[in-house]
Amino acid sequence: MKTYGIICEYNPFHNGHIYQIEETKKQTGADHIVAIMSGNFVQRGEPALMDKFKRAEIAVKNGVDLVIEMPVQYSLANAELFARCGVMMLGSLRCVEGISFGSECGSIEELQKCADAVAEVAKPENVKELMEKGMSYPEAVQQLVALKYGPMVGDILNSPNNILAVEYLKSLKILGLNEKITPFTIKREGAAHDSEEHSGNIASGSYIRQLIDDGEDFSPYVPKDTFDAVNEYDDNDLLCWFENFERILLYRLRTMTPQEIASTPDVGQGLENRIFQASRSAVSLEDLLEKIKVKRYPMARIKRILLNALFGIKVDDLKSPPMYGRILALNDRGADILKLAGSLPEDKLSMPFSSSLKDFLNVKNPRVMRNVGMTTISTDTYVLGSRNIRPSGMDFTGKVTFEKIEGFESELPADLKTTAHSGTAEEVAKAIQADQEERAAEKAAVLEAERAAEKEENEKLNRAEGEELLDEVVTADDE
16 A cells, blocks of 8 residues: 545646546556545635535545544635645655655755755844845745746746645655655646636636636536536635625625734735725725735735735634645545554654544643634635525535545544544554444444344244134134
8 A cells, every 4th residue: 555645625626637636646656545625715715616524525436545634724815835834744644655745846856955045044034134124025035046046947837736835845854754655747848827728628626617708618628527526616606716705705804904904914014904995995805905015015915915814814823833734525535545644653744633523622722722713714705706505504514525446445433423433553453343243233232233133033923824724723623
């Protein structure tokens, strides 16, 4: 068993994602794939086109074995924290041997040089000085790297997937996972991230979303499961778009003070005052974004700030690591991953995993409760972003997909409400033995009940046959 991880958004799941999964398996020998996926909101600062349960289901039907949700405060964070959370969650499984990601560079060696350079020069005081001159944070880091390590290294940071790749490599080193998790990159060809072009049957998520929004044919670029799901959601007015949050965003911002806005992640250099004033004069979402926009803040960052403000996410919420792993979809191989993860001794990155959010509500830990609260608030808000408004509570009613593999026996309980074991090797062994004994007892009880029912049914048949025979004898005597 060889497991590789992918940090993703699948918004929507397309042919490029299938290519990555297939090439990862082919070139690394991986036979199990686990994905850490953004939930209902993505890192570009927008809602996902379809909800997390449907996107996870499509992923598991097309090559992924286990999909775990990235907490909303990290899926709406900058590239560094987004990557750090994803790598941390992969490391928490303790059985992931590699991480796969796309990059425009296509070379782990060159990306590692750039990652080391960024770690060396991107000191807060250096970046702050350049940002005060009007540069955005990414621009400031890129210039610092280019000045010290040359334009060839600096140019790597001019491409969005390279930036995330660099952050993955930095996170592996910072978390002490660079000796345990092997990085693997696939060079992005033709359709670059966020481009409006395509190469053969592969196009970027942005291009596909634009085709969907325009009502044009996007079928060449996605698997059938995605095509069918998008059409079904579209027919039922369930596709989610950022502009549908216009009124609730304006409402939320107009009820916040500048101090409250300032406590939102990624707000700095007096931006809280700009947002405060813009929200009071803006008459549309487009107008709001235009009034807030400044050169040093990319639009994706501004959108993330607005959504973080909408959900009440604070700077302090990003100071705690992810507290648990929410399972969104899996198959029998995914159950294998959880089983192996649960059999390993606990370490500093260990966390519980479950398909049921209710499992974490029983944990009396304020940080866990805070994480659950942010998840449910963001999901209950998400369902307001489609033309057809859905009821709240999706986190407790959403369907968790469990795809059976023909000829494959899984030991995961059918209800999917399971939490991976943690503790010392001895404690894990005892817990596994207790689980096995409990399951054996449950099977024995079911078997005993079936035997009792069968016995009772046989006795009823025997009594009925006896009564019928007696009737025949009585009738014969009468005659």
